[in-house]
Amino acid sequence: MRLNLQEPITELGHKVYDLHLLMTIVCGVIFVAVFGVMFWSVFVHRKSAGHKAATFHESTTVEILWTIVPVFILLGMAWPATKTILAMRDTSNPDITIKATGYQWKWGYDYLKGAGEGISFTSNLSTPQPQIRNEAAKGTDYLLEVDNELVVPVGKKVRILTTANDVIHAWWVPALAVKQDAIPGFIRDTWFRAEKTGTFRGQCAELCGKDHGYMPIVVKVVTEEEYAAWTEKKKAEQAAAADDPNKMYTVEELAPRGEKIFAANCAACHQANGQGLPPAFPALDGSKVVLGPQDGQIDVLLHGRQGTAMASFKHMSDTDIAAVITYTRNSWSNKTGEVVQPSDIKMARE
Template sequence: MSLAARIAGSTLFFALTFATAGTAIAQSRYNLQPPATGVASQIYDLHTLMLIICLVIFIGVFGVMFWAVFRHRKSRGAVAANFHENTTVEIAWTVVPVLILLGMAWPATQTVIEMKDTADPDITIKATGYQWKWGYDYLQGEGEGIRFVSNLSTPRAQIEGGAPKNEAYLLEVDNPLVVPVGRKVRILTTAADVIHSWWVPAFGVKQDAIPGFIRDAWFRADAEGIYRGNCAELCGRDHGFMPVEVHVVSAAAYTAWVAERQAASAASAADDTREFTLAELVERGAQVYATNCAACHQPNGQGLPPAFPALDGSPVVRGEAAGQIAVVLNGRPGTAMAAFGQLLSDADIAAAITFTRNTWSNSSGEAVQPAAIAAARGG
């Protein structure tokens, strides 16, 4: 058998081995996640195709190279040929790579076009990146008007090494994004502070969220389940604590979830107009603080100076309530202190401020009511 035949046979064997092992490769921990959408399946197939092409080229090039070195070694008396320029070879090594690149570019272009086709969605959701959480607004379709913030829910004990880590460590949230199976969902991404990136590998979606810009992507999940991702942009100190969790549910379950969220929104709106006792505000504020503030200012209120100042004994917290309300609503430009005016309700902001003013060594005895937050907003 000639050398060319042996190389061709080996190449075909490896190509067929990779092609028929697709299912096993899909489940491998060293490969891409199993795809859950049509676009993700195309991306996975492209990934496998490119690997096979690279493998064929590798075997062909290095096979010929090692054969040439072995066959024409000096110990066998080989004498180097003396030639210059060969038109046939020049044409071949120009045309063949061009054909290979065209063969790779055609399916890649089709996939990219499919990824960018966000027309005619069933549901449109805006995902806003904050340091370090995601805010979701349902803008179109069933569930329109729903909005919430999604925070990391992994317990601090696991993060600090005081408890065993679960399977969803750093990939679990308190309020997951919920969408129905088989429906086209358009995701609009933007950011309120720095560049973030909304990434769910199983959906084949990775879209940057840039302050002042709206970018879009889409997915249509083929099966119900829980799909996880995270912010894929280096967005600051807690970049690794900004996960994405998507629950794909049946149409009936989605309708029930929408009704539940709408009822919760109505209850939250009612809370914004009522008056709470000091104890009620402190109890509610402890939960709001743990979810939104403790990562920077620490559960003990000591912060991480100078980037994150202490709230325990802080002149802002112990000063006039109006000053602290302004900081929480509007943030501090040029610092990591985010504006929570668009993230939290009046009742939650009032509760968090009341908690900080009456916890640790702070003991103002003052209850900041939601009406004060509404007034500060100009409402």
């Protein structure tokens, strides 16, 4: 077992690694020196060896020394620490800028600058539920695998803007020496420049609710050629998947899409059978909200409910929200036959 930090793959990561090692050595030397002198004094001057307690007053020289020496030690430690912290805060002149938004409980990514500008997607935990419920053997990357990885090119400075949609999260990838809080209503930033290709994993590092342990971060570093191919493919997929905002859907068109969205975002709390886990997570099967006026359910999806675990899902597209509401109103014992259209969601937003 290797008891240390993860092997860094960025220049900044190496600085953090070396700084950690330096501070550990300094603290270790101080520990050995202080406790060595203390235990030596106790042993040599013990009563059983014939020593008697001495009576003496303060020594100005000693007090000056034990004030000045620690000051110089702290200054010596502060100099490299300050240089590293300043380097961590220098997010100027990035090649790529990506916004990472924390949601309960997943990450959303928006490429704002660089070759991938315009690409947006969410990244969800992809570990199968049977593994989580101990019904199947754990995979190699248990709870550290996602359906959509954050892809960046090697050797490029990547600026990460962090924010959150609901509560405080934290974007943390140890190998990149990156850890930045994501706070609702604020934009924080950090950066990294990967020196080699590979897949690097992290997690949300802020206790953010029930599924805090289920929102991993996976960064895939690729060559520039692979990145160019990925961005082209991703943009083509987004264009193909773009919804017609004026299309009128049927239940048969929206419900299957809503079922997939429900499984990825809602089933953990409300359960696949719609029975929920009362009282914290109410049942949707037979729910007064689901069977009531559409406006009420749309409002819950868009704004969440304060004081409960129900978060806002306004980051989803109008069609996705319409699909999941249509699914819940026509599943289990809920057989309303009603269809919520994307235009209804758009109107509610406005």
